[in-house]
Amino acid sequence: MRQKSxxxxxxxxxxxxxxxxxxxxxxxxxxxxxxxFKGNEWHYVKxxxxxxxxxxxxxxxxxxxxxxxxxxxxxxxxxxVNGTAALxxxxxxxxxxxxxxxxxxxxxxxxxxxxxxxxGATPHFVDSCEVNFGIDVGVxxxxxxxxxxxxxxxxxxxxxxxxxxxxxxxxxxxxxxNIAEIIKLAEEFKLVVVEDxxxxxxxxxxGKHTGTFGLLGIFSFNGNKTITxxxxxxxxxxxxxxxxxxxxxxxxxxxxxxFSYIHNEIGFNYRMPNLNAALGCAQLECLPSFLKSKRALFxxxxxxFSGMDFVTIVREPPSCWSNYWLQTMLxxxxxxxxxENIIKNFLNAGILVRPVWRxxxxxxxxxxxxxxxxxxxxKLAQRLINIPSSAGLI
Amino acid sequence: MRQKSxxxxxxxxxxxxxxxxxxxxxxxxxxxxxxxFKGNEWHYVKxxxxxxxxxxxxxxxxxxxxxxxxxxxxxxxxxxVNGTAALxxxxxxxxxxxxxxxxxxxxxxxxxxxxxxxxGATPHFVDSCEVNFGIDVGVxxxxxxxxxxxxxxxxxxxxxxxxxxxxxxxxxxxxxxNIAEIIKLAEEFKLVVVEDxxxxxxxxxxGKHTGTFGLLGIFSFNGNKTITxxxxxxxxxxxxxxxxxxxxxxxxxxxxxxFSYIHNEIGFNYRMPNLNAALGCAQLECLPSFLKSKRALFxxxxxxFSGMDFVTIVREPPSCWSNYWLQTMLxxxxxxxxxENIIKNFLNAGILVRPVWRxxxxxxxxxxxxxxxxxxxxKLAQRLINIPSSAGLI
Numbered sequence: 001m002r003q004k005s006x007x008x009x010x011x012x013x014x015x016x017x018x019x020x021x022x023x024x025x026x027x028x029x030x031x032x033x034x035x036x037f038k039g040n041e042w043h044y045v046k047x048x049x050x051x052x053x054x055x056x057x058x059x060x061x062x063x064x065x066x067x068x069x070x071x072x073x074x075x076x077x078x079x080x081v082n083g084t085a086a087l088x089x090x091x092x093x094x095x096x097x098x099x100x101x102x103x104x105x106x107x108x109x110x111x112x113x114x115x116x117x118x119x120g121a122t123p124h125f126v127d128s129c130e131v132n133f134g135i136d137v138g139v140x141x142x143x144x145x146x147x148x149x150x151x152x153x154x155x156x157x158x159x160x161x162x163x164x165x166x167x168x169x170x171x172x173x174x175x176x177x178n179i180a181e182i183i184k185l186a187e188e189f190k191l192v193v194v195e196d197x198x199x200x201x202x203x204x205x206x207g208k209h210t211g212t213f214g215l216l217g218i219f220s221f222n223g224n225k226t227i228t229x230x231x232x233x234x235x236x237x238x239x240x241x242x243x244x245x246x247x248x249x250x251x252x253x254x255x256x257x258x259f260s261y262i263h264n265e266i267g268f269n270y271r272m273p274n275l276n277a278a279l280g281c282a283q284l285e286c287l288p289s290f291l292k293s294k295r296a297l298f299x300x301x302x303x304x305f306s307g308m309d310f311v312t313i314v315r316e317p318p319s320c321w322s323n324y325w326l327q328t329m330l331x332x333x334x335x336x337x338x339x340e341n342i343i344k345n346f347l348n349a350g351i352l353v354r355p356v357w358r359x360x361x362x363x364x365x366x367x368x369x370x371x372x373x374x375x376x377x378x379k380l381a382q383r384l385i386n387i388p389s390s391a392g393l394i
Numbered sequence: 395m396r397q398k399s400x401x402x403x404x405x406x407x408x409x410x411x412x413x414x415x416x417x418x419x420x421x422x423x424x425x426x427x428x429x430x431f432k433g434n435e436w437h438y439v440k441x442x443x444x445x446x447x448x449x450x451x452x453x454x455x456x457x458x459x460x461x462x463x464x465x466x467x468x469x470x471x472x473x474x475v476n477g478t479a480a481l482x483x484x485x486x487x488x489x490x491x492x493x494x495x496x497x498x499x500x501x502x503x504x505x506x507x508x509x510x511x512x513x514g515a516t517p518h519f520v521d522s523c524e525v526n527f528g529i530d531v532g533v534x535x536x537x538x539x540x541x542x543x544x545x546x547x548x549x550x551x552x553x554x555x556x557x558x559x560x561x562x563x564x565x566x567x568x569x570x571x572n573i574a575e576i577i578k579l580a581e582e583f584k585l586v587v588v589e590d591x592x593x594x595x596x597x598x599x600x601g602k603h604t605g606t607f608g609l610l611g612i613f614s615f616n617g618n619k620t621i622t623x624x625x626x627x628x629x630x631x632x633x634x635x636x637x638x639x640x641x642x643x644x645x646x647x648x649x650x651x652x653f654s655y656i657h658n659e660i661g662f663n664y665r666m667p668n669l670n671a672a673l674g675c676a677q678l679e680c681l682p683s684f685l686k687s688k689r690a691l692f693x694x695x696x697x698x699f700s701g702m703d704f705v706t707i708v709r710e711p712p713s714c715w716s717n718y719w720l721q722t723m724l725x726x727x728x729x730x731x732x733x734e735n736i737i738k739n740f741l742n743a744g745i746l747v748r749p750v751w752r753x754x755x756x757x758x759x760x761x762x763x764x765x766x767x768x769x770x771x772x773k774l775a776q777r778l779i780n781i782p783s784s785a786g787l788i
Contacts, residue, residue: 034446035446035448035449036446037443037444037446037448041443042440042443045439045440045443045669046436046439046440049431049435049436049439049673050431052428052429052430052431053617054429054431054617054622054624054673055429055616055617055618055622055624055625056616056617056625057617081475081476081625082475082663083663084646084662084663085663109655110646110647110648110655110657110661111646111663114646114660114661114662114663117660118512118660120514222449222450223447223448223449223450223451223667224449228448228449230448230449230667230668230669230670231449231450231475231663231665231666231667231670252478252504252505252508253504254504258741259737259741259747259748259749260748260749260752261503261504261748261749261751261752262752262757263504263757263759264757264758264759265758265759266508266511266512266759267504267508268478268508269476269477269478269479269505269508269625271625272625273617273624273625273670274624275439275624275669275670275673276624276625276667276669276670279443279448279669343653347652347653353653354653354654354655355653355654355655357655358654358655358656363656363657363658364658364659365657365658365659365660
């Protein structure tokens with residue numbers, strides 16, 4: 001293979017990309033990510049219905065929480081109705097207030113920005129890194145040094161005068177970002193870390209599970225995730241007080257009392273129903289085998305693309321263990337303009353692929369929020385394509 | 395039976411109340427409200443798991459929405475993750491903005507007040523009626539005439555200067571409030587009506603289903619409701635544009651596009667998962683039989699309490715057909731002070747009962763919001779006790 005700098009775009013044939021994927025998953029139509037239900041899903045869900053406890057009370061919620069805590073190594077896990085609810089509540093528990101700014105990547109699913117907005121706070125976008133697609137810590141340090149000032153133990157945006165209260169690193173497509181360095185930076189700049197690990201159950205950074213580095217972390221169990229509860233999420237934390245408040249606020253802030261309905265603050269209906277937790281308990285049992293298949297799928301894709309000059313399959317960052325939630329093609333900058341053509345080629349063949357999300361700073365809702373320069377984010381948005389990633393494909 | 399005014403409190407024995415309930419439900423422990431799963435619940439849920447569509451995509455959500463619309467007579471039904479989410483979204487769609495006031499009963503579940511607060515609006519409490527426990531329209535009319543002014547087609551609170559944008563009538567325990575009169579009043583005072591019909595699936599006012607009088611109505615399918623989806627809710631409306639926006643906003647405001655992720659405004663993750671909708675479809679099939687049983691249970695309670703001087707069983711208001719979701723004892727004012735004793739008596743016998751919710755104006759979160767005088771609410775809070783109400787009790 002020649003040096004990438006010597007590549008000539010005339011040699012690129014978008015059809016080759018489709019063919020390479022087909023050598024791995026076959027010629028039949030394929031979806032982007034499908035769940036697999038071949039474990040105890042029926043058994044547990046039926047038990048849940050037979051017991052009559054399908055809603056907010058029931059043993060599967062506790063079991064799911066306890067198993068998530070055990071698997072991730074977090075002290076506590078609090079199940080929620082979905083990942084967005086988990087992130088909204090986690091940000092509240094992190095102390096984010098109306099008028100605050102929260103540092104977040106622009107290269108993320110819209111829920112990250114929405115959850116910040118629900119509080120009346122504002123996302124403040126920062127650039128991403130070419131290797132792991134998460135927040136670029138080096139670039140962020142320079143940006144914060146120039147644009148913020150620490151006063152009374154808080155970080156202030158010099159331009160807006162607002163407190164920058166927290167930072168929400170996100171592990172994109174399941175690949176761990178440089179979370180250890182982000183934690184150090186956050187300590188220095190007085191930022192609370194809420195880890196958006198929605199996509200990274202089963203992903204580890206230096207042997208420690210993603211989502212457990214920040215004061216709080218959240219996961220999603222939407223139907224397209226590595227394991228699913230239909231709809232669901234979880235907050236993890238090692239902090240006793242925060243864990244207690246997470247449960248309390250997710251259950252309408254109802255005071256413990258054997259008959260009276262007393263709520264001492266504005267709470268939320270963010271509980272995960274027991275029916276969904278039952279599905280989750282069965283899915284968790286299968287997680288190791290799903291992860292094994294997804295890793296094998298990565299290796300197959302990697303092999304299929306090994307001779308390709310213009311497209312690489314994204315691999316886990318150094319010192320990380322990725323769940324390979326969504327397999328991803330990274331286009332060479334020279335062929336970035338083919339992104340849409342390539343996607344349409346796949347869709348015409350019945351194979352579902354998608355570009356990375358449109359970066360949040362390009363959406364109307366977030367067009368005027370504070371932002372660092374985002375050159376890498378803007379380029380990555382044109383270069384990333386997710387391809388079929390189901391554990392059942394291999 | 396003597397005139398109630400001649401009653402002597404010395405003749406009241408709280409034990410008689412417990413005994414009367416036991417003649418209906420037997421001496422064994424009983425919960426307040428339990429779901430029944432004896433229809434197609436397992437069949438549909440298994441089908442849903444077998445199909446692999448447990449999450450936001452799937453046929454059961456559409457079926458559930460279509461059947462709710464048909465049953466209630468609403469043009470559209472949009473399924474949500476729970477009743478609180480439905481109410482929050484319905485208020486946004488009703489045009490409620492931060493800083494607005496929303497008229498609501500104080501005698502309601504805390505979700506009514508919370509949903510208003512999520513928007514940054516403020517509940518403005520109004521008094522309830524002794525007959526149906528919903529908003530007292532006559533009293534409210536006098537209050538609005540004295541305390542509000544209509545300017546540029548909007549109702550303003552003379553004291554706070556804020557717009558009173560909407561009114562949220564609630565059908566307490568499933569008994570229809572005087573919704574037709576509330577609709578008239580709302581038109582006169584330029585208020586949008588969002589009906590909190592969380593508890594009243596199967597309840598009709600003059601032959602028209604509750605929840606379908608307002609511009610929007612919402613229902614809950616929490617585990618304690620007449621039918622359950624584990625956790626779930628629905629918005630109903632006859633308005634084409636609102637229905638379309640309800641679906642759009644509940645699905646993260648994602649623009650229809652075959653591959654790009656474009657969100658043109660702040661949306662929510664408020665979809666009902668297909669797994670929960672599958673349960674709901676089966677439960678809906680059983681709704682007629684549940685309603686029949688609950689009505690029979692009411693008649694049995696009514697008979698058991700017919701000789702009692704100090705306690706009556708609440709019956710459906712005139713011209714209404716109630717789902718009798720929660721059976722309720724109304725204590726004579728003279729024995730209201732026994733409310734807690736009576737409750738404890740039941741709990742000691744293993745029979746779960748509860749007082750009506752603590753009125754919202756007595757909760758710290760809502761202690762300083764605008765409020766009309768609430769003399770009836772305050773008294774009713776001391777006089778109402780819900781007793782075992784499951785359809786399976788008879």
